[in-house]
Amino acid sequence: MPPRVNFGNLESNIKFLNCTGVLNEGAKILEIGSGRGAFLHHLRTSGYDAVGVDINAQYIQEGAAIFGELPIRLIDGVDLPFDDSQFDIVMSFDLFEHIRDSDAHLREVSRVLKEGGIYLLQTPNQWTNFIFAILIRRRQYAEWHSEHCSLHNYWSAKKRFRKHDFDISFYDIPVVNDFFKKKLRRFAGPMALPLLRVFNPDNFPLFLRTNFYIKAQKQ
Numbered sequence: 001m002p003p004r005v006n007f008g009n010l011e012s013n014i015k016f017l018n019c020t021g022v023l024n025e026g027a028k029i030l031e032i033g034s035g036r037g038a039f040l041h042h043l044r045t046s047g048y049d050a051v052g053v054d055i056n057a058q059y060i061q062e063g064a065a066i067f068g069e070l071p072i073r074l075i076d077g078v079d080l081p082f083d084d085s086q087f088d089i090v091m092s093f094d095l096f097e098h099i100r101d102s103d104a105h106l107r108e109v110s111r112v113l114k115e116g117g118i119y120l121l122q123t124p125n126q127w128t129n130f131i132f133a134i135l136i137r138r139r140q141y142a143e144w145h146s147e148h149c150s151l152h153n154y155w156s157a158k159k160r161f162r163k164h165d166f167d168i169s170f171y172d173i174p175v176v177n178d179f180f181k182k183k184l185r186r187f188a189g190p191m192a193l194p195l196l197r198v199f200n201p202d203n204f205p206l207f208l209r210t211n212f213y214i215k216a217q218k219q
Contacts, residue, residue: 008094009179009211010038013122016173016213017091022118023048027088030112032080033095036063037070044070053080078104085114096123102150106164110218119166119216122173126151128201128210154207157214166216173213174202 017023027048034040034052036059043050052072054060060072075081078101090109099105109119129151152160154170161168176196185192201210 008039008122009175009177010042011177011179012173012175012211012213013039013093014042016122016171017120019171019173020118020120020215022089022120022215028086029089029091030080030082030087032090032092032109033098034063034070034072035059037067037072038063039091039093040070040072041067078108080108080112082112084111085117086112087117088114089118089120091120093122094124096121097129097148097151100149102152102160103164106161106166110164110166113218115218117218119218120214121216122211122213123157124148124151124211125207125209126153126156128204128208152212154212157212161214161216165219167219169215170206171213171215172206173211175209175211176200176202 025047029043029048029050031040031043031050031052034054035056037052040050040052041063050071052070053075054072055074055076057074060070060074063070063072073081078099090113096102096105106119113119129148158168181192181196184196188195201208204210206212
């Protein structure tokens with residue numbers, strides 16, 4: 001079976017990027033956690049100066065087979081091999097929740113960003129992710145907690161980013177699309193569509209959304 005090209009909701013992630021309006025022709029962009037490179041490929045084919053890093057060598061190799069060689073370096077999201085103030089924009093999708101030392105991560109993001117630079121990210125909501133993983137995906141708590149060691153709720157995310165001198169904004173980005181429905185169907189089976197009719201996450205208030213879309217600007 002061929003590997004999935006992307007792990008996250010690429011359609012919603014691109015919509016978020018477009019909604020922020022932060023991209024400009026000369027922007028230097030870093031994506032942390034590029035995986036197989038679907039989002040980085042989108043950026044580069046759209047004409048942007050973008051590079052990536054990822055911790056998984058196999059994903060980088062698989063991405064090269066899918067998209068051709070992409071500028072993705074094998075590195076984690078804490079010790080970034082870049083000069084200070086090198087990027088206008090840093091991005092990550094479905095990454096922040098996996099980094100055990102989120103303070104160290106944010107210090108590094110701040111270091112490589114220029115003054116006034118922007119960190120764009122998507123990360124699951126701690127409250128709703130717990131419900132999905134335990135009740136719908138039927139995972140053990142210890143397994144879930146080990147994999148998602150840095151989940152935040154709406155208020156703790158604000159506190160964490162402000163601690164590192166970022167101004168933070170949450171974006172209202174719909175996530176219920178074909179990708180989301182297939183993912184829910186994979187874990188909930190025939191319950192999926194009835195669940196969505198009753199509990200559509202796009203209708204939740206921002207603090208209860210399944211996924212947070214955050215723009216954090218360095219001060």
